[in-house]
Amino acid sequence: MAKSQTNRVALLGAGPRGTSVLERLLANWAAGDTEGATLHIHVVDPFPAGSGHVWQPGQSRLYLMNTQAFYPTLIPEDPELATPLTGGSFDQWREARRRDGAGLDDAEKAELATLESHDFPSRALYGRYLRQTLEGLLDRLPDGVEVTFHEMPAVAARPVDGKFDVELADGTTLTVGSVVLALGHIESRLNPEQKSFKRAADELGLAYFPPAPPADVDWQAVPDSQPVLVRGMGLNFFDVMGQLTEGRGGKFVEAGVPGAGVLEYRPSGREPRIFAASRRGTPYRAKAGLDGYYPRSITMRYLTEDAVDRFRAAGIQPGFDHDLWPLLHRDALWAYYSTLARSQPAAIKDPAQFLADLQDALQPHAHTTAHWEHDVEVLVEKHVVASRRLNLRGLAAPLAGRTFASRRDLDAAITAYLDDDARRSALGEADPVKMAIGALHTGRAILKTVVADGGITDESWLAGLRGWFESFVEGLASGPPALRSEQLAALARAGVVSFVGPDPKFSVDRSAKVFRAASPWVHDGPVEAETLIEAMSPANRVGINISPLLEQLMADGLVRTKIMMSVEGTPMQTTGLDVEPHPYRPIAANGSVTENMYVLGLQLSASQWGNAIAAEARPRTGPAYASGQRTLRDADEIARSILGLQSPRVASPASLR
Numbered sequence: 001m002a003k004s005q006t007n008r009v010a011l012l013g014a015g016p017r018g019t020s021v022l023e024r025l026l027a028n029w030a031a032g033d034t035e036g037a038t039l040h041i042h043v044v045d046p047f048p049a050g051s052g053h054v055w056q057p058g059q060s061r062l063y064l065m066n067t068q069a070f071y072p073t074l075i076p077e078d079p080e081l082a083t084p085l086t087g088g089s090f091d092q093w094r095e096a097r098r099r100d101g102a103g104l105d106d107a108e109k110a111e112l113a114t115l116e117s118h119d120f121p122s123r124a125l126y127g128r129y130l131r132q133t134l135e136g137l138l139d140r141l142p143d144g145v146e147v148t149f150h151e152m153p154a155v156a157a158r159p160v161d162g163k164f165d166v167e168l169a170d171g172t173t174l175t176v177g178s179v180v181l182a183l184g185h186i187e188s189r190l191n192p193e194q195k196s197f198k199r200a201a202d203e204l205g206l207a208y209f210p211p212a213p214p215a216d217v218d219w220q221a222v223p224d225s226q227p228v229l230v231r232g233m234g235l236n237f238f239d240v241m242g243q244l245t246e247g248r249g250g251k252f253v254e255a256g257v258p259g260a261g262v263l264e265y266r267p268s269g270r271e272p273r274i275f276a277a278s279r280r281g282t283p284y285r286a287k288a289g290l291d292g293y294y295p296r297s298i299t300m301r302y303l304t305e306d307a308v309d310r311f312r313a314a315g316i317q318p319g320f321d322h323d324l325w326p327l328l329h330r331d332a333l334w335a336y337y338s339t340l341a342r343s344q345p346a347a348i349k350d351p352a353q354f355l356a357d358l359q360d361a362l363q364p365h366a367h368t369t370a371h372w373e374h375d376v377e378v379l380v381e382k383h384v385v386a387s388r389r390l391n392l393r394g395l396a397a398p399l400a401g402r403t404f405a406s407r408r409d410l411d412a413a414i415t416a417y418l419d420d421d422a423r424r425s426a427l428g429e430a431d432p433v434k435m436a437i438g439a440l441h442t443g444r445a446i447l448k449t450v451v452a453d454g455g456i457t458d459e460s461w462l463a464g465l466r467g468w469f470e471s472f473v474e475g476l477a478s479g480p481p482a483l484r485s486e487q488l489a490a491l492a493r494a495g496v497v498s499f500v501g502p503d504p505k506f507s508v509d510r511s512a513k514v515f516r517a518a519s520p521w522v523h524d525g526p527v528e529a530e531t532l533i534e535a536m537s538p539a540n541r542v543g544i545n546i547s548p549l550l551e552q553l554m555a556d557g558l559v560r561t562k563i564m565m566s567v568e569g570t571p572m573q574t575t576g577l578d579v580e581p582h583p584y585r586p587i588a589a590n591g592s593v594t595e596n597m598y599v600l601g602l603q604l605s606a607s608q609w610g611n612a613i614a615a616e617a618r619p620r621t622g623p624a625y626a627s628g629q630r631t632l633r634d635a636d637e638i639a640r641s642i643l644g645l646q647s648p649r650v651a652s653p654a655s656l657r
Helices: 016-031 090-100 106-114 123-138 192-204 235-244 305-313 320-343 351-362 369-383 407-430 432-451 458-477 482-493 548-555 630-642
Strands: 006-012 038-044 145-150 154-160 163-168 173-176 178-181 207-209 227-231 251-254 263-266 273-277 497-499 505-509 514-518 527-529 531-534 561-565 571-577 597-599
Touching: 006 016, 006 154, 006 163, 006 173, 016 038, 016 123, 016 145, 016 630, 038 163, 038 173, 090 106, 090 123, 106 123, 154 548, 163 178, 178 630, 192 207, 192 505, 192 531, 227 235, 227 514, 227 527, 235 273, 235 482, 251 482, 263 482, 273 527, 320 351, 320 369, 320 407, 320 432, 320 458, 351 369, 407 432, 407 482, 407 497, 432 458, 458 561, 458 571, 482 497, 597 630
Parallel strands: 006 038, 006 178, 038 145, 178 597, 207 531, 227 273, 227 531, 273 497
Antiparallel strands: 154 163, 163 173, 251 263, 505 514, 514 527, 561 571
């Protein structure tokens, strides 16, 4: 079974990805004939293993996961894989700990007491699940296995005589046969504008908070009651918002006045005045209230497994804009109008006839790409009242084409948008907008499988998938729980949060010693503040990450950044490492494969799209769910390769190479 009688492995990174490889190594070792052999696993991470950097149990409970309790898991449930030694999904752990409270502190027990399967857990609680699952694995180590933890970073990994010498920060050297890079989120260099802001802050006595995981930031360093500029209104924005409001003693209560929104905010008096800015001018849309990760009423009709098979059978490597987006666009249109016909039939003239005609118009074989959209538009204008027609691109940019006489007008418009979005989330599968987004979300899962490992052209990856679609779909389908939209609306009504407007321009006024931000679409003076917060995580780009290990591996030519060719024929540096699947091994600078080194997680972002999300518990069948436990199957492939076993699966059939 093993490559040698003694098999030594270094897992560099001990968050969920590294722990997944550990779990798979133990499961496959226990399932095989290992008599007389030994396996020594070195787990290397400056943060405690299991939870790693992001999921530390001691962080603020105001930081919520972006998935519901029923979704994530560390333990695979794929019958093709070796049986896990112990553990289960987060939801199974939640139910067990809710009954017995084993190993939990009072805060964790209090959260579990009210946490249901469809609620959004704190990241801290998920970190406790990860830690306890790892502890359970260590309690059941198979014979012949030893696990050693090194709570420090690795700074180098060099091949020596067919093995690797892994150097740790304290000077220790580990000699191992295999190395797994599961580095997760790592610090990155600032871009030129961010560097200039940091330099100005240092020179002028201003406060500048660069991109960072929210739990790493000292939020008490943000001054009370003063204006604060916050750039970015994605998921990290809601973490910043929570720390500067509830984190300072403020309270959200149910609104007692009709028309005041769902919540009211009662300030503590310590809140800064938050001015929020982003390119769109609005935050991400909130998630719909569903009883599953994908809407049950959505059946993909166009971006389907059969459609993907047709490309493959014809020997076509599809383009995103030309081949894949038109199919997903059709699914979004059908999801919207079929939901509208079901929930608001008065908005459609002869709903049954309209849906029959729409189905004909959406058939991919019936029209050229240019004509079908026009035919659908004509049909919609004929049957659907103007106020209920779908502007799909406009969903992600609700302020597009609008100007505002004052910031007060802008704040009122965004508050109304937040109220409307939260209302739609509460309607769940009865809301046409949320179901159009649900189709995009379901389609995104299918796309993850289709585009992986060279499944689409380089030009499509750069210009289509990553060029416009990624930010578009994230703004719609990757938003926070609806509670966060309700809270933000309450903060806006209370005057704690105001907004800068779309396309903001940031600058430093050195004479006044302030940061400034202004939107060309808001006819009001610029916002000024002595504090600027970048509400975003460090860039996930291996070319600018600050990691002694990655820098050494690149300098020695053991790994390289993946290069893709743009439509103009220009080589473009991508975000991730160049790798050879399956399993994922890095490509060296000379084009060879670096044997016995493996990559898992965020550094695969140039080969796997949307790979930051946790693995899905209880994956269902069908293409929408094929990506659900992919990271766990990737971990299994790595483990089996290290142990010299044949993988039970080959590369995904959706990889169109």
